Amino acid sequence: MTGKIAVTPRSLSGAGHPALSLLTKRGYELVFPAPGKTPSEDDLLRAVPGCVGWLAGVEPIGARVLRASEGLRVISRNGVGVDNIDLPVAAAQGVRVERAMGANARGVAELAVTLMLSAFRHVPWSDARLHGGDWQRRLGIEAEGRTLGIVGCGAIGRQVAEIALALGMKVVGYDPFPLAGFAPDGFRYAPLAEVLAVADAVTLHCPPGAEPILNAASLATMKRGVTVINTARAELVEDTAMLAALDSGQVGVLATDVFHAEPPAPSALLAHDRVILTPHAGGFTEESVDRATRTAVENILKVLEG
Template sequence: MKGKIAITPRSLSGAGHPSLSLLTDQGYELVFPAPGQTPTEEALLSSVPGCVGWLAGVEPIPARVLDHADGLRVISRNGVGVNNIDLAAAERLGIAIERAAGTNARGVAELAITLMLAGFRHVPWSDAQLHQGKWERRKGIEAEGRTLGIIGCGAIGQTVARIAIGLGMKVLGYDPFPPKDFAPEGFRMASLDEIFQLANAISLHCPPSDKPLVDLQVVASLKPGVVMINTARAELIDEAAVLRGLKDGQISCLATDVFRTEPPEASELHSHDRVIMTPHAGGFTEESVTRATNTAVHNLLKVLGQ
């Protein structure tokens, strides 16, 4: 046996995946700290020490876990975000961090568009009314001719833009590092203020910073009735500010696939009838899981083979 590799993404630790056989074929033993679940810190502390590699999901990976991970050489994410990892601790300990950039872009982008359209047409609310035996309707809006603001124009944001343009939408994009080779007809770069003032829908595809991107000041500046879509990170929005926006009509709908704790705790925001929720399912498609797993596995073997 060459060593142990921890497998923690829920999409892999419960049902497995054929790509994982590439690791066992190379002589590695697979360790599953919490099959089918997001592992707790205690589960990681009891399972990761002694592993040379770690195929990681979105679970928090604090310095305490890394300090106890004797022999760990590489953490390979099955996605692109690494804000769940204490990167300073990883660097201090000489642990390589690998990402599966772009592998879930199509899956996340399609969900973002799905959530936008569901918000435009009040699909979850309408479904809930009918399940309760009520014949009620809310007037929706059509996508064609509307403006979508995309914050974060990497692989996911660009894919969202292409789909939205196909729907006949105008698309404004913001990114602190604008893509140089992305300029389809119907798309242009814009400032954050312009997006907040003009967009009928805003889709978030950027990493979080020290403070929320969408706070009370931003909510007050939004075009009234905007649909807000978050398939990136929950920390991008101030929940109290967004709840106020929903109550006063500044925000027509919040559609979110991400939460500060997963599964989320009950809250006034999450119970609001203009909030659409999905269980961090953006990259949870057959195709995205396969692409991400293949890349994550190959990244592990690349580093461990050095």
């Protein structure tokens, strides 16, 4: 089998990965539209047309690129989210969209808990001040006995719950399609409004909808000083409302791994001293990259070669 396959995730297009050799050994030519960075639409329009497969990251994959890519048979994500892909146009073009289900769940779950604990103890703030020669402390809180609210109890959310329970936390989760078999001691499902109202920290693990989950109205119902962790999608949070909530103290700390554009433009929200930032690193672990890449490659071969 021959043909071109585009590779666009930053973790793969810059450094490569041994699993990509499964494609080249079968005669496929790998194309890297923007090595080491997120490709623009122009990058994709130059590189993807003529490809039969696409190992894709989180870059927007819109109608213009899809309609220009005649002969493309499969887009294989190295993750779970496909909200960056115009799925109706992909279907109309006959392009299969495959996902690496659960491949990066552990990495994202561990980062979410890391961000929560860092927020509880103000680790980034303390580190920055000590590096600047300024000896200051902020009073922290302990995880044990606190309530963690999880919005989205899929593979990632369930692993977050298990880690939080091991820390001695109480966990309440919301999911529109709850898994009845998931019922560890200390965990319960609840309506979204209740999850937001009772939690000392809320972590987001769901796809975006038509409106942000955290807006001025919903933020006002949460505990004063709540910690918010977002390793899912930036669209889940209304930025203006979040900035106001941080300024007023309604939100104690926002920790986010996701942004509207990557890298993000400077903003008052991102510059706030109660905001913790990581560069979309949730699935960027050795183990998660290995699992996600191998699964994505296998999904391409499954479609192209049956």
